[in-house]
Amino acid sequence: MSFNRCSRQASKLLATNGSSLRAATSTLYRSQRAASIHPSQVASQKRNVSDTHHDSQQKLLSTHLEEADPTIFAILQKEKQRQKHFINLIPSENFTSQAVLDALGSVMQNKYSEGYPGARYYGGNEFIDQAESLCQKRALETFRLNPDEWGVNVQALSGSPANLYAYSALLNTHDRLMGLDLPHGGHLSHGYQIPNKKISFISKYFETLPYRLDESTGLINYDQLEELANIYRPKLIVAGTSAYSRLIDYARMRKITDSIGAYLLSDMAHISGLVAADVIPSPFSYSDVVTTTTHKSLRGPRGAMIFYRKGVRRTDKKGNQEMYDLENPINASVFPGHQGGPHNHTITALAVALGQAQTKEFREYQLTVLENAKALSDRLGNSVNEGGLGYNIVSGGTDNHLVLVDLKNRGVDGARVERVLELCGVAANKNTVPGDKSALKPGGLRIGTPAMTSRGFQPEDFRRVGDIVDRAVTITQKLDKAAKESAEAKGRKNPGVLKAFTEYVGNGDDISEIVQLRREVEDWVGTFDVPWKDE
Known part of the structure; x- marks a missing residue:
């Protein structure tokens, strides 16, 4: 309040009767004092009032997990211990690096960024753009691709x-596609269905027909695929697997798609790390589109990439060129077609993983993955006379990171062996094998080497793993027999069901063979390094 205004107010008050004089004088004093307080002092007083509120909010935001949520922290610590003391044979899992974990837990997760670099629907994305552009650049570099011929979308979740x-x-909706049948080593997302049910919704959106293996060899039956493709005339064929231990003949697949004018989409989710390291053949030379996850053999965060061709697709007999038109449709399909804002912390972590994938250490790692898979396959699959254990290995061996074991001739299924292995400290997964009637009752076991190779396992270690798997199968055979006898004695209608087996086995603490093997596994694998920092 200005001095002149205070004077006018005082004059007005003084003109009142005498009884109001003290009140007028007091009002004048307060007005003058208020006029003399600097705005910064007022702000300081307000801050003092809100300090307690501010401190409590800041504590909520800045307290580390151990103090902020002891319950979740305890679960995380238990999972760390489980991972450290388990043998992880699941081919689709791995141990990502500490640097990738750091990026995943970074402030990049705070930002919303619908759109693409340089064309966002939110402000403040300068550094988000830099991270995503770098991720795209590294993706092309990692797989040795010319940016004039290939592009990549890194936003898929x-x-x-x-x-x-x-x-x-x-x-378009109800166009036709073909993919490898799930019981023959394909993937759900390639359109799996059974006679009375469309299991994957891909088979609802599109018309799907599977191709299969030659069951006598365990290899993709390319002749049958070509015959079916010429009859079915799909618009797209998927070259990709989730439980196939051999190399795909991409050149043959390309020849088939060219003959019917179809696209070839290669799904290299399982093998992208091996492709990046250039230790197995690449699908890029023959494909129109290549998709991959990023957390399996590539050893990155849980995400995905879609690579697409650019430039000339084909030239007709008259010399007319048909150009690829994939970039805009694929980008529009990701956003806004199916997703909103991308996960920027994941994209940033993927950029880190792709940088690591370009190192000589990463190539050495992938070579060891292959050596270890062969050692495991040979130990399990070779005859006893050849130093093996005589198991039936689908396709007779492996060219990549995984081994598919057919257990049917051992009298047990994959689900029971998976459970016993888990109780013994080994993570594997049941899997369909050729000849299975249903994906719900798989007769095989899928095991792989990427995760434990990251922990430092060498071929001799995987030969020991083969022995551990064999011991678990023997334990399963005994327990399965005992479980059926117990269920029959109780009058159970279906004594051979999996539920009867799992109820009989329980947590394994009362079964001496399981307890002994578990102790051996924990003591052994716990001596190998883990990639994270112990805090």
Whole structure:
């Protein structure tokens, strides 16, 4: 309040009767004092009032997990211990690096960024753009691709959605596609269905027909695929697997798609790390689109990438060129077609993983993955006379990171062996094998080497793993027999069901063979390094 205004107010008050004089004088004093207080002092007083509120809010935001949520922290610590003391044989899992974990837990997760670099629907994305552009650049470099011929979208959240986004860009609803049948080593996202049910919704959105293996060899039956393709005339064929231990003949697949004018989409989710390291053949030379997850053999965060061709697709007999038109449809399919804002912390972490994938250490790692898979396959699959254990290995061996074991001739199924292995400290997964009637009752076991190779396992270690698997199978055989006898004695209608087995086995603490093997596994694997920092 100005001095002149205070004077006018005082004059007015003084003109009142005498009884109001003290009140007028007091009002004048307060007015003058208020006029003399600097705005910064007022702000300081307000801050003092809100300090307690501010401190409590700041504590909520800045307290570390151990103090902020001891319950979740305890679960995380238990999971760390489980991972450290388990043998992880699941081919689709791995141990990502500490640097990738750091990026995943970074402030990049705070930002919303619908759109693409340079064309966002939110402000403040300068550094988000830098991270995503670098991720795209490294993706092309990692797989040795010319940016004039290839582009990549790194925003897809995971592998199955990435396939859906790619299909939606290339196909119209109810267009036809073909993929490897799930019981023969394919993947759900390639359109799996059974006679009375469409298991994967891909088979609802599009018309799907599977191709299969030659069951006598365990290899993809390319002759049958070609015959079916010429009859079915799909618009897209998927070259990709989730439980196939051999190399795909991409040149043959390309010849088939060219003969019917179809697109070839290669799903390299399982093998992208091996492709990046250039230790197995690449699908890029023959494919129109390549999709991949990023957390399996590539050893990155849980995400996905969609690579697409650019430039000339084909030239007709008259010399007329047909150009690829994939970039805009694929990008539009990801956003806004199926997703909103991308996960920027994941994209940033993926950029880190792709940088690591370009190192000589990463190539050495992938070579060891292959050596270890062969050692495991040979130990399990070779005859006893050849130093093996005589198991039936689908296709007779492996060219990549995984081994598919057919257990049917051992009298047990994959689900029971998976459970016993888990109780013994070994993570593997049941899997369908050729000849299975249903994916719900798989007769095989899928095991792989990427995760434990990251922990430092060498071929001799995987030969020991083969022995551990064999011991678990023997334990399973005994327990399965005992479980059926117990269920029959109790009058159970279906004594051979899996539920009767799992109820009989329980947590394994009362079964001496399981307790002994578990102790051996924990003591042994706990001596190998883990990639994270112990805090």
